[in-house]
Amino acid sequence: QKNLEYYLGRQPLTKASNKSKPYKENVIYESMSRQKPIALSRMPDLTVKPGDDSMEAKKTAQDLTGIFNSDIKKRTNRKLLGLAFKQEPIYYYAVVKAIWNPGLGQYGDYDFVNVHPDNIVWDHNCTTSNANDMRFVSERTKMTLGELIMTFPKKEQEIKDEFGYTSDERSDDTKMASPIHMWETWFHEYKLKG
Numbered sequence: 001q002k003n004l005e006y007y008l009g010r011q012p013l014t015k016a017s018n019k020s021k022p023y024k025e026n027v028i029y030e031s032m033s034r035q036k037p038i039a040l041s042r043m044p045d046l047t048v049k050p051g052d053d054s055m056e057a058k059k060t061a062q063d064l065t066g067i068f069n070s071d072i073k074k075r076t077n078r079k080l081l082g083l084a085f086k087q088e089p090i091y092y093y094a095v096v097k098a099i100w101n102p103g104l105g106q107y108g109d110y111d112f113v114n115v116h117p118d119n120i121v122w123d124h125n126c127t128t129s130n131a132n133d134m135r136f137v138s139e140r141t142k143m144t145l146g147e148l149i150m151t152f153p154k155k156e157q158e159i160k161d162e163f164g165y166t167s168d169e170r171s172d173d174t175k176m177a178s179p180i181h182m183w184e185t186w187f188h189e190y191k192l193k194g
Contacts, residue, residue: 003028003090028089036085043073083114091117093129097139115139136187146176 005011006028013022048064050057071077084094094117101111119141123134131137145163149156159165165175 007032007090032086032089036082039085040078040082043078045069046072077112080112080114087114087117093117095120095139136185138183138185140181141184142179142181144176145178145180148180148182149176 006026009024009026009029011024011026013024015022046065046068048061048068050061080096084096087094095115097113097115099111099113100108102108104111119139121138121140122131123136126134143151145159145165149159152159163178163180
């Protein structure tokens, strides 16, 4: 919170001497303004390796390499990485989430979104900073009641009961558009074998 306040320029004025005027020196803003263009000037190249030595596998890997590299370097992805780059020094981490967006293309496509760090809860018992080593990662997501029911159609009645939904034909659409918060959690599930 202190980093955010400092970045937004809400820090006390500094006065070097009795004769000088008070001033602010926003070091976080200045350093990000200098480092962000350098960091985003050259995006990394991704390489897809073939699973075997067949010509078909090599051709597929080469095609996928071209698709991923052109897709990752889009302007929208650069803007997304720029936002994440600004969040990292303020909140000590940034979150970019891959999602399936049914509104892209004819059949939908993957998309990347930035998740605000305040909406993420990490496994506090993990000894590393690698998200893959954590037993769980949770995100507080905001969606409408209708979207939640579309995501879990078999649980429609349970969801309506949980939120006290009562049918009234005049306001059904309004109720389905009501924003709600839910926790989306990814976790490792271990099963005993043998």
